[in-house]
Amino acid sequence: MIMASKQEYGIPYTPLPSSQPSQTVIVLTPYRRHRRPSFLRSLRCSILFTAAILLLSAAAYFLYPSDPEINVSRIQLNHIRVLDSFKPTLDLSFSLTIKVRNRDVFSLDYDSLVVSIGYRGRELGLVKSRGGHLRARDSSYINATLELDGLEVVHDVIYLIGDLAKGVIPFDTIAQVKGDLGLLLFQIPIQGKVSCEVFVNINNQKISHQDCHRKVVEKADYMSPLWFCNAQ
Numbered sequence: 001m002i003m004a005s006k007q008e009y010g011i012p013y014t015p016l017p018s019s020q021p022s023q024t025v026i027v028l029t030p031y032r033r034h035r036r037p038s039f040l041r042s043l044r045c046s047i048l049f050t051a052a053i054l055l056l057s058a059a060a061y062f063l064y065p066s067d068p069e070i071n072v073s074r075i076q077l078n079h080i081r082v083l084d085s086f087k088p089t090l091d092l093s094f095s096l097t098i099k100v101r102n103r104d105v106f107s108l109d110y111d112s113l114v115v116s117i118g119y120r121g122r123e124l125g126l127v128k129s130r131g132g133h134l135r136a137r138d139s140s141y142i143n144a145t146l147e148l149d150g151l152e153v154v155h156d157v158i159y160l161i162g163d164l165a166k167g168v169i170p171f172d173t174i175a176q177v178k179g180d181l182g183l184l185l186f187q188i189p190i191q192g193k194v195s196c197e198v199f200v201n202i203n204n205q206k207i208s209h210q211d212c213h214r215k216v217v218e219k220a221d222y223m224s225p226l227w228f229c230n231a232q
Contacts, residue, residue, distance in 0.1 A: 065181045068108060068134075068192040069101040072175065072212045073141065080169070080200055088160055090124070092117070092148040098175050099141055100192070102134040108190070109133050110179030115144045118172040120156045124148055131179065146173075168208060171198045174215075 078093035096115060102108040109131065116126035127146045134140055153160050163169045173196045180187040196212035 065106070065188050065190060066103050067190050068110070068177055068179070069103055070175055070177055070192040070194040070214065071099045071101075072173075072194060072196055073097045073099045075173070075196065075198060075207065075210060077200055077205060077207050078145075078147075079205060080202055082160070082164060082169075082202065084164075088153045088157060090148055090151045090153055092124075092146075092151075092171075094146040094173070094198075096144050096146065096173070096175070097141055098144065098177075098194075099139060100134065100177055101139040102137060104181060105136045106181055107133065107135055108179055108181055110177045113142050113144065113175065113177050115146055115173065115175045117146055117148070118174075119153070119169070120159055121172070122155055124151055144175075164202065167201060167203050169200050169202060171200060172196070173198055 074095075074097040076095045078095055079091065080093075081091040083089045083091075094117065098113060098115070100110065100113070110133075111131045113129040113131075114126055115129075117124050125146065125148050127144055129142055129144050132140060132142075160169070174193065175196075176191065176193045178189070178191040181190050193215040194212060195215050196210055198207055199209040200206075201208045
C-alpha cells in the first residue's frame with residue numbers, strides 16, 4: 001500500500017516552529033529610603049547647638065582673666081600719739097597682713113603691694129613692698145608696716161580735735177596690687193584693691209572697730225587696644 005504525501009493532494013506544508021527557551025522578566029520597583037521626620041532633625045541640631053554654646057561659655061568663664069582677690073587678714077595698731085600744739089602732729093604705726101589670691105588658671109606676677117593710710121579722705125602716707133609670683137589658684141600672705149612719725153595735720157584740724165575729744169580717730173587704709181597675668185604668650189595687666197575703715201581708740205591704744213571691703217577696679221584701660229603695648 002502506497003501512501004501519498006500532502007503535497008501531492010495540494011495541501012501546503014508548514015514546519016512547526018522550533019522550541020525556544022522561555023524568558024522570565026522581573027520588574028523592580030525603585031527603593032525609597034524612609035526619611036526621618038523634619039522635627040527630629042531640627043531637635044538634634046538644636047541640642048548640638050545648645051551644647052556647643054554651653055561649652056564655649058564654660059571655657060570663657062574659666063579662661064577669662066580676673067583681678068586678684070585681696071583681703072586684709074590682720075591689722076594691728078602698734079602705737080598712736082597726737083601731740084597737741086598749734087599744729088597737731090601725729091605719730092602712728094600699723095602692722096598689716098594682706099592675703100593675695102590668684103583666682104585664674106594662669107600664673108600671676110605682681111609688681112608690688114602698696115598700702116596707704118588716710119584721714120577724712122586725705123592720704124597721710126604709704127608703704128610699698130616688693131612684688132612676687134603666684135601660681136594658678138595660689139595664695140600668698142604679705143606683711144607690711146605703715147609708720148608715720150611727726151606728721152603735721154594741716155587739713156581737717158577741727159575734725160581731728162573733735163575726734164580727740166571723743167577718744168576715737170577713724171582712719172582709711174587702702175591696699176592695692178598691680179601685676180601681669182601670663183596668658184599663653186601675652187601679659188595682661190590686672191590689679192586688685194581692698195579698702196578698710198579703722199577706728200582707733202587713743203586711750204587704750206587698740207582698734208575698736210574695722211570694716212573692710214574689696215573695691216571694684218575699672219577695666220576700661222585694660223580693654224584698650226594699646227593694653228598689649230603698655231604691658232611690654
